Amino acid sequence: MLSPLLSVQAIHTFIGQFHILEGVSVEVPAGSIVALLGRNGAGKTTTLKSILGLTPPRQGKVLFDGQEIQGRRSFEIAALGIGFVPEHRAIFRDLSVEENLKIAERNKGDLERKADFIFGLFPDLKRLIKLPGTNLSGGQQQMLAVARALVPDNKLLLIDEPSEGLAPVIIESMMEAIRQLSADSTVLLVEQNFLVASRLAETYVIIEEGRSVKSGSMKDLVDDKETIYRYLGAA
Amino acid sequence: MPTSSSPRTWLRSQLGLILIVLALAALPFVIGLLNGQSISDVLANAKGNAKFIQGLMIEVFILAIFAISYDLILGITGLLSFGHAMFFAVGSYLTGVALKSFGWSLGQTILAVLAAGVIQALLFGIVLPRVKGITFALVTLGLASVFDILIKTRELGEYTGSDVGLQGIPRPPILDPTDQRLRFYFVALAFTLLVFLLYKRFVDSPTGRVCIAIRENENRARMLGYNTFYFKLAALTLSSLTAAMAGLLNALYKPIVSPEIAGLGFTVDGLLMLLIGGMGTLSGAMVGAGIFRLLDFYFDRWFGEASSFLIGGLYVLLVLFVPYGFVGAWRARALDFRRGRARLLHLFGGRGGD
Numbered sequence: 001m002l003s004p005l006l007s008v009q010a011i012h013t014f015i016g017q018f019h020i021l022e023g024v025s026v027e028v029p030a031g032s033i034v035a036l037l038g039r040n041g042a043g044k045t046t047t048l049k050s051i052l053g054l055t056p057p058r059q060g061k062v063l064f065d066g067q068e069i070q071g072r073r074s075f076e077i078a079a080l081g082i083g084f085v086p087e088h089r090a091i092f093r094d095l096s097v098e099e100n101l102k103i104a105e106r107n108k109g110d111l112e113r114k115a116d117f118i119f120g121l122f123p124d125l126k127r128l129i130k131l132p133g134t135n136l137s138g139g140q141q142q143m144l145a146v147a148r149a150l151v152p153d154n155k156l157l158l159i160d161e162p163s164e165g166l167a168p169v170i171i172e173s174m175m176e177a178i179r180q181l182s183a184d185s186t187v188l189l190v191e192q193n194f195l196v197a198s199r200l201a202e203t204y205v206i207i208e209e210g211r212s213v214k215s216g217s218m219k220d221l222v223d224d225k226e227t228i229y230r231y232l233g234a235a
Numbered sequence: 236m237p238t239s240s241s242p243r244t245w246l247r248s249q250l251g252l253i254l255i256v257l258a259l260a261a262l263p264f265v266i267g268l269l270n271g272q273s274i275s276d277v278l279a280n281a282k283g284n285a286k287f288i289q290g291l292m293i294e295v296f297i298l299a300i301f302a303i304s305y306d307l308i309l310g311i312t313g314l315l316s317f318g319h320a321m322f323f324a325v326g327s328y329l330t331g332v333a334l335k336s337f338g339w340s341l342g343q344t345i346l347a348v349l350a351a352g353v354i355q356a357l358l359f360g361i362v363l364p365r366v367k368g369i370t371f372a373l374v375t376l377g378l379a380s381v382f383d384i385l386i387k388t389r390e391l392g393e394y395t396g397s398d399v400g401l402q403g404i405p406r407p408p409i410l411d412p413t414d415q416r417l418r419f420y421f422v423a424l425a426f427t428l429l430v431f432l433l434y435k436r437f438v439d440s441p442t443g444r445v446c447i448a449i450r451e452n453e454n455r456a457r458m459l460g461y462n463t464f465y466f467k468l469a470a471l472t473l474s475s476l477t478a479a480m481a482g483l484l485n486a487l488y489k490p491i492v493s494p495e496i497a498g499l500g501f502t503v504d505g506l507l508m509l510l511i512g513g514m515g516t517l518s519g520a521m522v523g524a525g526i527f528r529l530l531d532f533y534f535d536r537w538f539g540e541a542s543s544f545l546i547g548g549l550y551v552l553l554v555l556f557v558p559y560g561f562v563g564a565w566r567a568r569a570l571d572f573r574r575g576r577a578r579l580l581h582l583f584g585g586r587g588g589d
Contacts, residue, residue: 054454079460086458092451094515095444103444104459152460 004063005030005156005186006051011060011070013043013050020046021057022210026188028156033178033187035201035218037194037232043210044190045087048158051188052084053077065155079106083149087161087190089141091148093134097125100133100144106152118147121177139170146174150181157181160190175200194232198222206231252431259424263289263417280416289420293412293488295528296423300430300481302508302520304474309506310515311438312470313450315372316359317502318379322475324497325351326482328386331401331492332394341407345483352479356472363471364464367453376499383497401492412488423484427521430477434517437473446470450515511553513560522561 006028013021021043028034036044049055051062053074062070069077078084091100101111101118111118119126122143128136136144142162149157162178163171171193178187178200191197197204198218205215208231221227246253267277267285277285301323308314326348333339333347362374386395395401406412412419437443445466448456456463486492495501504527512523530549534542557564 052458054458073457073462074454075457075460075462078458084458086455090452090455092448092455094447094451099444102441103448103456106460148459 004028005065006188007061007063008047008051009061009063011047011050011057011062013046013055013057015046015055020055020210021050023060024050024207024210024212026205026212026215028186028188029203030155030186031182032203033182033189033201035197035204036188036190036207037197037204038207039231039233040192042207044207045160046210047207048084048160048188048190051077051158052082081153081155083152083154083157083185085145085149085157085159085162087164089138089145091133091136091141091144094132096130096132097136097144098129100148101125101151104148104151110151110153114151118150121150121180122147139166139174142166142170142174143177146177146181154185157185157187158190159187161192162189163191163193163196171196194228256424256428259292260421262292263420278417280414286416289416290412290488291528291532293416293420293423293484295525296427297481297484297488298504298508298528299427299521299524300484301478302505302512302524303430303434303517304477304481305502305505306509306514306517306520307434307437307446307470307474307477310509310520311443311450311517312446312467313453314467314471315368316375317372317499318359318375318377319474319478319505320497320499320501321375321379321382322352322355322478323482323485323501324382324386325355326479327486327492327496328395328401328482329479330483330486331404334407334486335401335404336394341410345480348479348483349476352476353472355479356468356475359471359475360464360468363467379497379499379502383494386497387494395494396492398494400494401486402490404486404492406487410487419488423488426480426484430480431517431521434473434477438517442466442469507550509560511550511560513563513566516560516562516566519560519562526561 004027006026008024008026010023010025011021012019012023024043024047026034026036026047036047038044046055050057051064051069053069053072053076057070060070061068064077064080064082069080092103095103105111124140125143125147128140133141133144146159146162149159159178162174166174175196178189181187182200189197189201191200198221201218203216204218204221205212206227207213214227214231263277263285264274266288267274267283270284272281272283272285276283280286304322305316305319308316308319329348329351330344333344334341339347358378359375362371366374385391387398389397391397409415410419410422438446445456445461445463446469448459448461449463449466453463456466482496485496508523508527509520510523511519511526512521513519530546531542534546538545559567
């Protein structure tokens with residue numbers, strides 16, 4: 001077993017007066033893809049936001065690369081080497097494709113250094129480099145959101161619903177991209193589409209009503225129809 | 236990746252700006268010639284329509300600098316401030332008090348105004364990390380209201396002129412708006428151009444791009460590792476410095492520094508200029524300031540007391556039918572045109588790109 005790059009230990013998060021996470025634990029070994037599964041509203045996105053300090057946990061610990069990061073400010077957490085690909089194709093629509101990528105540089109020249117890798121994964125982006133983000137299609141915007149997280153040297157990528165609302169052919173290329181980028185990076189993936197998650201991730205954690213209720217190897221889960229039906233509503 | 240542009244390409248891209256500046260530089264002389272004055276009359280600041288129009292345009296330039304400074308924090312960075320008039324008023328009042336009561340030179344006054352510009356930005360900056368959105372707007376309104384009350388108090392009347400306004404400011408002979416109107420015109424024009432170019436440079440810089448990102452989604456910008464506070468403070472400081480310098484020009488030009496410039500009404504005027512020209516476009520702020528001042532002047536001349544009613548109606552129509560302002564609408568149309576042209580070329584010639 002690889003040592004965990006990220007260890008979320010029984011975190012409790014509140015949004016206003018609502019107790020959203022009531023004890024979520026996730027271990028993400030270095031170099032792996034871990035899928036965070038669960039129904040709508042289970043607390044998957046809040047878990048990612050809690051790791052990043054956007055909705056800071058009130059209890060529990062978040063350890064990244066051996067250091068406690070809960071309670072730190074979100075930009076400090078991001079600067080440690082955590083990239084975030086939010087849901088809903090969260091790009092900066094008024095900036096061009098190039099500016100969207102450039103703005104993610106943590107060190108001067110990051111983009112030039114990674115250009116071949118990024119445009120190898122997403123050739124469309126190279127063609128559209130000068131176009132404003134708002135002019136891109138949904139799939140292209142999602143590619144740009146993922147590409148942006150690849151510009152700096154992130155040790156961990158948190159990817160939220162990458163296949164949401166995309167055409168099957170785009171989903172395939174997105175999956176291929178995530179598979180390729182996981183060779184250099186560790187990924188914590190939130191994905192509603194179980195088929196996508198099962199083809200990408202090696203391990204999984206299921207969240208139900210704000211609690212992590214089950215975890216293990218994805219291979220085992222694929223054969224465990226009862227668990228899939230019970231927690232994910234799919235057979 | 237980024238491509239370098241040749242001087243020729245740059246010139247072509249700036250052709251509109253160059254033509255506008257040349258037209259504005261020629262304006263006093265053209266007006267003079269149309270009204271039977273010679274160029275030497277205009278150069279000698281002789282009385283006439285040319286001198287009058289110069290005065291009107293100086294007011295436009297001052298408002299344009301004020302409006303673009305508001306555009307930087309509201310249109311570019313997305314900070315809604317209801318206290319922006321204070322930035323301008325501090326510059327105006329400080330100039331008046333420094334020249335009249337303290338007897339400072341113009342150079343000392345400029346330095347004092349710049350220092351005040353930084354201080355007031357820091358004052359607004361104190362609340363930046365704590366409040367956002369409408370709460371920030373109300374806090375800035377509160378801070379500006381304190382300044383508004385201060386300049387109207389009788390205790391400070393000796394310096395500020397209280398409700399009446401600050402009068403009798405001694406003008407430096409080198410920039411006397413009566414005897415040296417043409418020089419003042421060109422100084423105001425040059426300063427407006429300088430501010431515009433500086434702002435364009437700022438917005439196109441990596442810092443400016445982060446400001447746009449903050450406007451679109453501050454959390455997203457933080458997730459990229461940016462401490463957004465410093466970027467908002469940078470925009471606020473540049474905006475405050477510029478507005479204070481516009482205030483300085485206002486105090487030098489106007490015979491009286493009116494307390495109205497410190498009120499919420501003047502901030503709303505700035506907002507109106509942005510809505511007319513196009514928020515977040517920079518050049519729209521300048522166009523908006525021009526339309527705002529010229530409409531106000533000519534409607535008042537043509538329609539007298541009914542002008543306020545007519546202008547109000549016109550602004551409602553503008554907001555309804557040109558919601559992105561003139562420059563915003565122009566850019567959207569130009570984009571549509573380029574897309575349409577590319578589609579046609581693609582259809583008939585098999586080229587035209589994306």
